[in-house]
Amino acid sequence: MTERSNRPDRVAFVGFGEAGSALASGWGDARPTDLRAYDIKMETPATRQALIDRCAEHGVAGQTSLASALRRVVAVFCVVTADQALAAAQAGAPLIAPGTLWFDCNSCAPGTKRRAAQLIEAAGGRYVDVAVMSPVYPKRHHVPLLIAGPHSEAACATLGALDMRPNHAGAEVGRASSIKMLRSVMVKGMEALTAECFLAARRAGVEEEVIGSLEASDPDIRWRARGAYNLERMMVHGARRAAEMKEVALTVDELGLGGRMAAATAVWQELISDLGEEPGADDLYARADLILSRLPPLTR
Template identity: 55%
Template structure:
């Protein structure tokens, strides 16, 4: 166990969320941000990561121990299915008293298990729920935090310019809110795909949208549907992993997870097409998905 360097921040995972946070953090001249990601060993993924690291002033490390060494705060920003591994791999390298911000969309049970691992290693575990897309707000994206270290953790986040709010003093409270919210948010995306793809194939999507607009004029349905589909096309794999955690959460609470399971399947299916969002045009996006699905 090493001493804390309060000027050093470490990141586990260097994807979209990590880059968004790092691009906006309030940092002093002597501060250091280091990141580790298994994809650095991937010849195809590494160049874009290295470029982003150089642009953001983030030191990319070949091994997690180097990235985490002496850091006062560690942000775990991996996919939900990798969160437990990230906690287990980080624990041996944490400085005594370092904050471990578990920002992954995991079930409260998974968060509690991760907390045990981190606390046993001498770290201070913080349950974090990221409550909106990280763009355009980047580091100022709303966060819910929970756990026994929530108050000092909030001070740490505030010093970085981040927008946290305490959800409770028990690990899992923040993640439970995020999980239940995701049933609605990711569920609407899955409904979008199912309804609009079929409507497009039937040639009635304009009439369906017009009917919805008349019933609920407070929502721009065309814009919302286009945005929902883009989220699935670009981020479906990550959303599917999250929805499997949601299904686990519902099961833990004794609630049927049939819808959550189906939502994960839709997210996986669209993500499996490996498509970019492209132009913000619902018809074009629907056609691209239909053509790719055959």
């Protein structure tokens, strides 16, 4: 089959936040002819218009019901928050046509993905475990993807026809998710450690000494720049990261290792996200001061 023959002509997004917008804005000549999106925020009058406007900005037909979004589509990109992935599969399964590829791009525990797969497969769909392995901006549809599950070959052919960047991770649903989840123990955990270390150092008035010691121990890391970046990630994306890290904790717990570090990371991510999304100046101390000015007293 040619690449063009693998390209789906009717595609739907379930969820249309940052990830969905990034993919839709990246597709050029590979763009599906019928591209739709449904987001649960469209059911609320206060948030509906903003979602409809976002869809229009990216040339996507916004749908006010999940049923209309999924009618006769051949591929679905499920890009909701991690805590809503299973609910999205439950709602979408009765509405999809037989053979529909359900790309579950959410950052979920392998067990959560396997439960979602059972729902989609029982309805005649083809479930695909997708792990998005870097921020969607600036790469957009070229963001690296890990693909797992029994339909991986067909999934990779379809994604390739959409000019995307899939890599096969195995035939078992949950394998791609495991790689993403366990990587996040380190990536998001370092963000949380950054917050606890530098906020405490700033409040104690020993930030220069702490950074100097870190630079002496590990000079390959630009600690000021990295710290400012990590705090910005938590301020802007902490809510989504917290939901992901709760799934990471579940992943580690399912492996018999408790998941305590991941659970603590989720707490820090959620805490800083709740302070507001405006990250302020691109400077470690300015961001630390902004967070400390908003942070309520914390005790164990």
